[in-house]
Amino acid sequence: MRFVAGRLAALVPVLALVLAIVFLLVRAIPGDPAVVLLGPGATQAQIAALRDQLRLDLPAPLQFLEYVAALARGDLGTSLKTGEPVLREILLRLPATIELTVLATIAAVLVGIPLGVVCATRANGPLDHMLRLVSLVGVSVPAFLLALVLQLVFASWLGWLPVSGRTSALALDPPITGFAVFDALLRGDGAAARGALAHLVLPCAVLAAFLAATLGRYVRNSMLETLGEDFVRTARAKGMARVRVVYVHALRNALLPAVTVIGLKSAEMLGGAILTETIFAWPGIGRYMFEAIRNRDFPVIQGTTLVFALIYVTTSLVVDLIHGALDPRVRKRLR
Numbered sequence: 001m002r003f004v005a006g007r008l009a010a011l012v013p014v015l016a017l018v019l020a021i022v023f024l025l026v027r028a029i030p031g032d033p034a035v036v037l038l039g040p041g042a043t044q045a046q047i048a049a050l051r052d053q054l055r056l057d058l059p060a061p062l063q064f065l066e067y068v069a070a071l072a073r074g075d076l077g078t079s080l081k082t083g084e085p086v087l088r089e090i091l092l093r094l095p096a097t098i099e100l101t102v103l104a105t106i107a108a109v110l111v112g113i114p115l116g117v118v119c120a121t122r123a124n125g126p127l128d129h130m131l132r133l134v135s136l137v138g139v140s141v142p143a144f145l146l147a148l149v150l151q152l153v154f155a156s157w158l159g160w161l162p163v164s165g166r167t168s169a170l171a172l173d174p175p176i177t178g179f180a181v182f183d184a185l186l187r188g189d190g191a192a193a194r195g196a197l198a199h200l201v202l203p204c205a206v207l208a209a210f211l212a213a214t215l216g217r218y219v220r221n222s223m224l225e226t227l228g229e230d231f232v233r234t235a236r237a238k239g240m241a242r243v244r245v246v247y248v249h250a251l252r253n254a255l256l257p258a259v260t261v262i263g264l265k266s267a268e269m270l271g272g273a274i275l276t277e278t279i280f281a282w283p284g285i286g287r288y289m290f291e292a293i294r295n296r297d298f299p300v301i302q303g304t305t306l307v308f309a310l311i312y313v314t315t316s317l318v319v320d321l322i323h324g325a326l327d328p329r330v331r332k333r334l335r
Helices: 001-026 033-038 044-053 060-072 086-121 126-140 143-155 182-186 190-227 230-237 241-279 285-294 296-326 326-335
Strands: none
Touching: 001 143, 001 296, 033 044, 033 296, 060 296, 086 182, 086 190, 086 285, 086 296, 126 190, 143 190, 143 241, 182 190, 182 241, 190 241, 230 241, 241 285, 241 296, 285 296
8 A cells, every 4th residue: 555655646746747848848839829720811910819818828837837727626728729628528539549449458468468478389480480570560560551551451452341430420329438339239239339340440450569569579588488487397397288387387477577568558559549540530539639739739738648648657557566466576575
């Protein structure tokens, strides 16, 4: 409990620093929000009036103090573009991003861990070299390029999957939980559930590719190290079945580094989702943030960045606690 309390207390200065840096960086973006909102034909008087209305004419330190005061009340501000509360808009889009990220993480785990184990148990063999090459490609290929290739092949050429969006154009029912697949199942609409899953396949594949490749490399290296430990050699000397030695004794210990990779890379997916959601027209926080950057919408940029930072540091804390649950040595250090 002391460890958790200390980590939670440490979140405050971290988030404050993130907020201050983002506040300065967004104001360094070229362009005036008032000009973007009014268009190139606006007069100087109209621009000045809108800047006064949006309080953009105040000095930056005063704007920051006003923002912090509002944040202390749980108010992330109001979008300059739409006039809607930023917090409400984020909460509306958060389920879409969570749905995409969670399914991509599950897919990456189901692919990456077996990939690493197979490479470790057949180290330096033909299969190991081939799988390592595949993982290297997965790490190296930019997300936008992979997204465009998948859209071209599976949506345009083959016509197997939708090219973009989250649900079918005919799915007009109001959301229940905000999770498209779950809502369709709650309504008993199998066709809508299949359609929502079909829309998830391509963006999930893009997000999962990097994590699966990274996870496979970590698990391979960790498994090679674990397979050389004394307890593994003892288990083999006792005549224990190879499958039990690899998948029960060795893999359980080799997964400790993988937990860190899964947790932190899953949090990083939220940042990577900005590009993926934009390419696939996915209505999540990432696309919302991209539109805000394009429109110089300062409150939205600050609010979404703060949410991303909060998710990341919280995930880091959860990873530490999971490590403590899996490894007694970590629990001892935490105490």
